Amino acid sequence: MMSVSRRKFLGWLGAAGAGVISGGAANAASNKHFKGYPDSLGVLHDTTLCVGCRSCEAACNKVNALPAPQQDFTDTTVLERKRRTDSAAFTVVNRFKQSESDKQPVFVKKQCNHCLEPACASVCFVGAFKKSPQGAVIYDESVCVGCRYCMIACPFEIPAYEYDKALTPRVVKCTMCHPRVLEGKLPGCVEACPKEALLFGDRDKLIKAARKRIERFPERYVDHIYGEHEMGGTSWLYLSGSSFEQIGMREDLGVTPAPKFTEGILGAVPVVAGLWPVLLTGIYAVSKRKDKVAQEEQSQAVSEAVTQAESQADAKLKKALALAKKEKEMAVKKEVKKALDKATLAKKEAKKKAQEEATDAEK
Amino acid sequence: MSEEAVLNTNPITPPAQSLYTPFNVVAGIILIVGFIVTILRFTGGLGAVTNLNDNYPWGIWIGFDLLAGVALAAGGFVTSAAVYIFGMKRYHSAVRPAILTGFLGYALVVIALHYDVGRPWRLPYPFIAQQGTTSILFEVAACVALYLTVLFIEFSPAAMEWLGLRRARNIVIKLTMVLTIFGVILSTLHQSSLGAMFLIAPSKLHPLWYSSHLPVYFFISSIIAGLSMVIFESSLSHRYFAHKMDQTHLDEKEGVAFGFAKAAALVLFGYFAIKVVGIAMDNNWHYLTTGYGAWFLVEMLGFVALPCFLYAVGAREKNLNLIKWTSALAVLGIVLNRLNICVIAFNYHLPSDEKYVPHWMEIAISLFVVTLGVVAFRFIVTRMPILYAHPDYQEEH
Numbered sequence: 001m002m003s004v005s006r007r008k009f010l011g012w013l014g015a016a017g018a019g020v021i022s023g024g025a026a027n028a029a030s031n032k033h034f035k036g037y038p039d040s041l042g043v044l045h046d047t048t049l050c051v052g053c054r055s056c057e058a059a060c061n062k063v064n065a066l067p068a069p070q071q072d073f074t075d076t077t078v079l080e081r082k083r084r085t086d087s088a089a090f091t092v093v094n095r096f097k098q099s100e101s102d103k104q105p106v107f108v109k110k111q112c113n114h115c116l117e118p119a120c121a122s123v124c125f126v127g128a129f130k131k132s133p134q135g136a137v138i139y140d141e142s143v144c145v146g147c148r149y150c151m152i153a154c155p156f157e158i159p160a161y162e163y164d165k166a167l168t169p170r171v172v173k174c175t176m177c178h179p180r181v182l183e184g185k186l187p188g189c190v191e192a193c194p195k196e197a198l199l200f201g202d203r204d205k206l207i208k209a210a211r212k213r214i215e216r217f218p219e220r221y222v223d224h225i226y227g228e229h230e231m232g233g234t235s236w237l238y239l240s241g242s243s244f245e246q247i248g249m250r251e252d253l254g255v256t257p258a259p260k261f262t263e264g265i266l267g268a269v270p271v272v273a274g275l276w277p278v279l280l281t282g283i284y285a286v287s288k289r290k291d292k293v294a295q296e297e298q299s300q301a302v303s304e305a306v307t308q309a310e311s312q313a314d315a316k317l318k319k320a321l322a323l324a325k326k327e328k329e330m331a332v333k334k335e336v337k338k339a340l341d342k343a344t345l346a347k348k349e350a351k352k353k354a355q356e357e358a359t360d361a362e363k
Numbered sequence: 364m365s366e367e368a369v370l371n372t373n374p375i376t377p378p379a380q381s382l383y384t385p386f387n388v389v390a391g392i393i394l395i396v397g398f399i400v401t402i403l404r405f406t407g408g409l410g411a412v413t414n415l416n417d418n419y420p421w422g423i424w425i426g427f428d429l430l431a432g433v434a435l436a437a438g439g440f441v442t443s444a445a446v447y448i449f450g451m452k453r454y455h456s457a458v459r460p461a462i463l464t465g466f467l468g469y470a471l472v473v474i475a476l477h478y479d480v481g482r483p484w485r486l487p488y489p490f491i492a493q494q495g496t497t498s499i500l501f502e503v504a505a506c507v508a509l510y511l512t513v514l515f516i517e518f519s520p521a522a523m524e525w526l527g528l529r530r531a532r533n534i535v536i537k538l539t540m541v542l543t544i545f546g547v548i549l550s551t552l553h554q555s556s557l558g559a560m561f562l563i564a565p566s567k568l569h570p571l572w573y574s575s576h577l578p579v580y581f582f583i584s585s586i587i588a589g590l591s592m593v594i595f596e597s598s599l600s601h602r603y604f605a606h607k608m609d610q611t612h613l614d615e616k617e618g619v620a621f622g623f624a625k626a627a628a629l630v631l632f633g634y635f636a637i638k639v640v641g642i643a644m645d646n647n648w649h650y651l652t653t654g655y656g657a658w659f660l661v662e663m664l665g666f667v668a669l670p671c672f673l674y675a676v677g678a679r680e681k682n683l684n685l686i687k688w689t690s691a692l693a694v695l696g697i698v699l700n701r702l703n704i705c706v707i708a709f710n711y712h713l714p715s716d717e718k719y720v721p722h723w724m725e726i727a728i729s730l731f732v733v734t735l736g737v738v739a740f741r742f743i744v745t746r747m748p749i750l751y752a753h754p755d756y757q758e759e760h
Contacts, residue, residue, distance in 0.1 A: 086417055123563055125489045125501035143492050146481020148420035149500050153563040160417040161481070163410030169481035250712075253566050262499050265559040265578050269502060269552060276548045280448050284540065287450030 035233070036116035040135035041181065042203035042235035043190060044210055045109055047247060048220055049197035052079060052093055052107035059192030060091045060111075063177060082248065085110060086160045090174040091189060096247045106240070108247045109189070109198070112137060112158045112174035113227060114235035119258030120150035120159060128171075135203065135235040136176035144171060155231055155253050176235065203235055210239055232257025390734050397731025400724045404478055412724040418710055419719035426705030427729050428475035430557055431698040432468055433507070434581070437589030438596070439465025439514055440543075440550040447543045456612040457619045459521060459749045460600060461593050466514035467736045473511060475732045499560045506553035513546050524756055525747040532756075554585040561704060569708035571650050571659040574641040577704075583634045588697040590627040591670075594620050594690035598683075604744050609751035617683060624686040625678040627693065631671035638663060655711060662703060666696025 058073035060066070067088050071078050079095040091111035118137045121129035126143040129150065146169055151159045162169040177187035185191070190200040199206060207228055214221045226238035230253050238249065245251045404412045415422050442461035445451045477483035485492075490508070495501050516535060523532035558581030561568050574580065597616060601608070608616075642648060650656045670693040677686035706719060744750055 084417060119563055121497075123495075123498045123500060123560075125495040125498040125504055126485075127493045127495040143485075143488055144482070145485040145488050147479075147500065148481070149498070149560070151417065151420035152560075152567070155564070155566045157418060161415075161420060162408075163413070163415060164408050165481075166406055166408040166411075167482075169408060250566060258563055259497060261562045261565065262497075262559060264575075265499065265556065265562065266497070266502070268555075268578075272551050273548055276551060277544055280444075280544045280547060284448045284450075284544075287448070291450055 036203065036235075037131070037133045037135070040116075040133060040203055040235065041176075041201065042114070042135055042206050042237060043176070043187065044199040044201075044206040044237045044239070046197050046199070046210075046213070046239045047106055047108050048239065048241045049195045050093070050107040050109065051195055051197075052076065052095055052105070053194065054078075054093055055192040055194055056109055056189035056198065057089065057091055057093060059188040060174070061089070063180065063188035064090060064175075066090070079107075083110075084160075085112075085158050085173065087162045087164075087172050090172065094248060098242070098246070106242065106247050108238075108240075108249070110158075110248075111189070111236070112176070113156050113230075114174075114176050115231055115258070116233040116235070117231075117257035117259055119153040119155060119231070122259035122262065123149045123153040125149070132178060134178065134181055136178040136181065137173075138175055138178050139171060139173065141170045146171075153258060155250070155258065203237070206237055210237055213239060229255040231255070232260075390738055393727075393730050393734045394738075396727050397734070400727050400731070401478070403724070404728070409479075409481065412722060412728070414719055414722040414725065416719065418713060418717060419706070421705055421709075422719055423702070423706065423721045423725055423729055424475055424479040426702045427698060428479070428732055429472055430701035430705055431588075432472040432475065433554065433557060434585045434588040434697050434701065435592050435694060436465045436468025436472070437550060437554060437585040438593040439468075439517070439589070440546045441586055441589035442593055443517065443543045444547050447539055448547070451622070453615060454619050454622060456615045456750075457593055457597065457623075460596060460744075461589075462514060462517045463521070463740065463743060463749055464592060464596050466511075466518045467739055469507065469511045469514055471732050471736045472507070474735070475729070478728055499556050499562070503553045503556045503560065506549045506556070510546060510549040510553065513542050513549065517542050517546070521743075521747045521749055524753040529755075550585070551582060555579065555582040557581050558704075564709075567710055567712070568704065569650075569655050569659075569711040570645065570647050571642070571655060572704050572708045574645060576637065576641045579637065580634070580641070583630060583637065584697055584700060586630050587627055587634060587693055590623045590630065591690040591693035591697075594623050594627075594686060595694055598687040598690070600744065600750060603741075604750055607744055607750045611752065612750050617681075620683055620686050621678050621681060624674045624689070627690075628671050628674035628678060631667055631674065631693070635663065635667050635671060638667070655708060658703070658707070662696070662699055666692065666699055670696060 054073045054076065061069065061073070069088065079093070082094050083089075083092040085092055091109060093107050093109050095105045095107055097105045114131075114135055114137045116131070118129060118131055121127075121131060121137060125147065126145060128140045128144045129137055130140070131137050146161070148159075148161055148171070150171060151157075151161065159171045159173045161171055177185070177189075180187060186200050190198040199209065201209075207225060210225045214223055214225075220241055221239050222241065222243060224240075224244065226240065226244050226249055227234040227236050232255060238244070240247055240249075243251070400412055409415055413422060413424075438461040442454065442458050446454050446458050476486065480486065489495060489501055489504050516538065520532045520535050523529075523535070555578035558577035558579075561573065561577055562575065565573050597619060601616060605613075642651075651660065670689050673685060673689040673692070676682070677689055710718070748756075
């Protein structure tokens with residue numbers, strides 16, 4: 001039985017080895033640098049041109065038929081506090097002042113950046129997010145379970161959830177006006193911007209245009225296009241006059257596309273699934289064999305002990321028997337001797353008596 | 364004693380006693396409150412009963428009910444692997460309670476998920492509608508679904524013995540080895556993947572907790588949780604269900620506690636070591652002097668190093684009481700670790716007034732779910748052969 005197991009064991013080990021190798025190969029194949037779909041579209045947001053009029057917010061609200069806001073879009077007091085996107089606003093404009101008395105605050109529009117390799121799409125376990133060839137990351141509410149892992153994963157903190165809906169809550173975020181773009185129209189926000197702070201077009205061309213602006217006005221811009229490489233690159237690109245950290249954009253995100261963070265562990269699945277059964281069956285076989293050997297040794301020891309005990313008992317019995325026999329013989333001899341002695345004595349006495357009687361008779 | 368125990372277990376219904384015991388009253392109140400909150404949740408949406416927001420899409424229903432719940436239910440695979448694969452037969456009487464705890468744990472995790480996800484009736488969608496295979500959560504979902512099934516089958520012989528289904532029971536018993544190995548594979552995968560889910564968010568989870576080793580940390584700590592839960596559950600069972608235990612169970616109980624305490628001390632030591640290695644590899648020492656660093660040290664020293672030491676002392680001095688309390692400390696430590704990762708050290712960059720604090724109704728639902736588990740556990744151990752071997756099947760164990 002063991003020899004068959006051993007052969008099987010080796011076979012499984014081989015199969016597991018192959019699994020490990022093929023897992024590695026799959027990783028290697030996906031290691032290519034993905035630069036996004038060719039000719040995909042994007043938007044360049046030049047924050048130095050934005051005046052914080054919130055026309056983009058109003059237009060976004062209109063084209064996406066979002067609920068009316070509590071404060072009108074012309075009301076700029078909402079800029080007093082920093083806002084994020086939520087279930088009723090796909091985009092928000094924030095104001096950043098270097099100091100309280102700063103006369104020239106910077107306005108930054110915030111919305112989905114439409115990553116080239118989106119974290120949300122990579123973590124969605126029903127594949128509800130897709131990066132379209134046109135550039136938009138689009139969401140399919142018909143399959144969404146509502147686990148909200150996309151919101152955990154998004155490094156830009158964009159997707160929001162309809163927490164107040166009991167039966168049909170959705171994840172909501174900017175669609176880069178995908179339906180409008182397919183119709184040949186501009187995204188709502190871009191169309192509404194009165195200051196051309198938003199520029200829509202081919203992403204590659206936007207990067208070139210942004211570089212040109214930095215080259216022509218080096219005193220006006222920091223030498224960085226935010227979104228060109230952040231998190232592997234995004235379809236939305238940003239220019240700024242001050243450091244991006246100062247205008248609420250994280251500079252510590254790195255250039256690694258989000259799916260890379262979990263790729264390695266997904267590659268470990270075939271390793272675990274291949275190695276564990278083999279290893280565990282092996283351990284089981286070893287422990288089972290150990291038990292068996294122990295049992296055999298035990299039964300052998302027991303039988304040995306029994307035979308030993310038996311032979312000892314046998315010898316003892318023989319000895320006792322012999323002793324008994326001897327004792328018996330001795331006793332017999334003794335009795336015989338006793339009888340003989342008695343007889344002799346009786347004989348002697350009889351003789352004596354006879355003599356006495358004879359002498360008496362002679363008298 | 365053993366005859367008495369057997370006699371006690373035979374009736375289908377437990378001996379009649381007053382319904383208004385302290386346990387029943389407390390459990391009843393929690394269940395009623397939970398029932399009301401359940402109605403609110405499914406009529407008013409998540410916003411009506413939770414403090415979840417767009418920055419904190421995951422609260423204690425994920426941090427405690429899912430992450431800690433799955434870790435604490437690891438006793439099933441740890442114990443059955445020890446007994447059936449590694450051949451540690453002296454722990455055999457611990458297998459059934461551990462499998463039961465594991466099965467109930469996973470079942471409750473799935474129940475709790477129905478509260479947390481937006482559209483719970485779509486939970487099978489990853490398998491029937493569209494597969495998002497690049498997601499760690501897909502792997503977790505697949506493994507949890509499969510493992511819940513495995514645990515159900517592993518648990519079923521107890522129910523079948525109770526119901527007298529001898530033939531079905533004997534078939535399932537033959538599958539023990541296969542199920543155990545399958546259970547270990549599935550547990551390795553999803554226990555580690557629960558940690559791997561956070562690999563996607565290095566910019567949101569504090570560097571002291573974020574590490575590329577998160578999957579390893581989660582897997583190792585699930586073993587600690589599993590071992591500790593077996594000790595913890597066994598000491599509670601002994602206190603409340605001693606009359607249900609047969610002589611074998613009573614005889615082996617201390618051995619289980621000492622053996623598992625020793626194992627837990629070793630695993631905790633290893634866990635502590637690889638956590639330190641993780642800090643060193645990412646060179647995160649300087650964070651230890653910050654506020655989050657202090658909190659991290661509380662977790663590492665108070666809930667990893669301390670239980671490690673206490674378990675070792677308890678196992679060496681054969682101090683059952685110390686081991687019992689240490690198991691509670693270790694279980695708390697695992698809960699704390701999961702909450703740190705999911706909630707407390709998550710979004711560490713946000714100002715403190717934007718941090719999430721659970722709504723009381725979220726806590727009510729978590730308590731509700733735990734209470735369901737305790738009630739189900741009690742229902743089953745007072746009826747089915749969990750803490751004793753069924754007299755008709757004794758020879759076959």
